[in-house]
Amino acid sequence: MKKILTWALVLPLTASVMLSSCKKDDDDIPTTPTPVNNPVKGKTLIGKATSDSAEIDIRVYADEALFVGYNKIYVMLYEKGSDKQIMKAEVSYDPMMSMSGGMNHSCPIENPDMTAPKDGLFEGAIVFVMPTTAMDGWTLGIRVHNLVNSKEGSAEMSVTVIEPTDARMYSFVSPVDSKKIFISMLEPAKPEVGMNDFVVTAHFKESAMNWPALEDLHIEFEPYMPTMGHGSPNNVNPVHMKDGHYQGVVNFTMSGLWQLFMTIKDNQDVVLDDANSFYLNF
Template sequence: MKKNIWLTLWALSLITLFTTGCNSDDETPTPTIAYQKIAEGTADGTDIKVEVYSTEELTTGYNPIYIALFDATGKRIEQATVSFKPLMDMGTMKHASPIENPTSNQAQDGYFPGAVVFTMPSGDMGSWILDVQVQANGKTGTLTAPVTIKEPATSRLKSLVSATDGTRYYIALLQPQKPKIGINDMEVAMYKRNSMMDFPAVTNLTIALEPEMPTMGHGSPNNVNPTHSGNGHYKGKVNFTMTGLWYLNLTLNDATGEAGKLYFEVNF
């Protein structure tokens, strides 16, 4: 009797082992990003549901945007072409802003990631809409969604007019987001205004970084100037030797000379 019970338990343990092993291989990884839905609706002329997500409230500057698509049955669409078109309506004029469309037609963990760089907040000056165009399942349509853009407590977007050729540049600070004492990743994204509707990435500038602690009158050693890493993004390193208010002084240079200077504030 005891032998039969032992054999039964042994068989059950083997079944459990193989069952859990097979299931774990089929599980979809759980996304680690905390998504916040900012808009949803059906793309016009289609039955494709579009959901628009961000990682936090939309602000002036660089905003990662994630798109989820569903067919008429509610099944998630994993292959599609997605593009963005932000538009600020100021009454007497309209303008767009820099964008980074999703680079792959394949969803990542169920989402199509891109970014929009909103150049001004919503308010008395005007209002923003975000068009999301999708091509999937042989259908093409656009979701038009109003979005509210706030001004962050500390600016993460600067603009300047080049001293060499009059080009207007937009510079967005991406990193550091959670600064700490020591070496931090630093990243900025650069764009220029070709027209009120065209803001391509800038890939040919050089950037000199000089951190400064204005209240203490010193900088820091061991910094690495941001260099172009692709798609208008420039990556480097900044060294914070203590907590407090820091200026990240940047000098921009093009092929003919110094285009201009600017700084971002980092306070922690």
């Protein structure tokens, strides 16, 4: 009887010790850390600057080194001297080309249209119309209205703009009204065999500081493989979507060098230019 009683007391105690040990072992298992989203991963840091009057540190990023054509521009804002991000602000861009002859000019811009950034990034775009040279250089001004402390200010940085191997923008003078018009190709950024979005923007130089979007053009194009001597079917001409952005579809039936013959017409179907092309090689 004593043996039975002893085992009855020992078994629950042993089970309790085993459960406690298991729980401790479970607590010791390292947990997988939650991935931290890095919104600038894969992007290129263009420059840093500080606006003392707005009490903001500014960091500017792009998808790659700045080039002649349409560049997406991303701005991150921090409280001056800290790593605390500012998530409520109004941001605008002020690119400026200083020419050796004393003439300065800007270029087309798309300012961020949000006061609360996506993933901490205020996103807009700049269409640089010429490259940096030994004598002529670009600066990029960033204007900020800090909605946290209601202070405003700006900062400026020097930036380098390169001429890409394959042109992503061309310009011409309209025979109708002598406007200088700039056509930039945004997509396909990574062309592949099959159907691809074909997106271009159109702007014109109204003055040295004002470069509005053109929203009433008729744009046609024809893809052609100069090394193979053929085109492709089922392409869709770009139509205006918003803010000078025109979207269509281009069909690449095989990889290789493609030439996209461009025809730009006004809203009366008068041909403004049909002498330019974009080239894609993949």
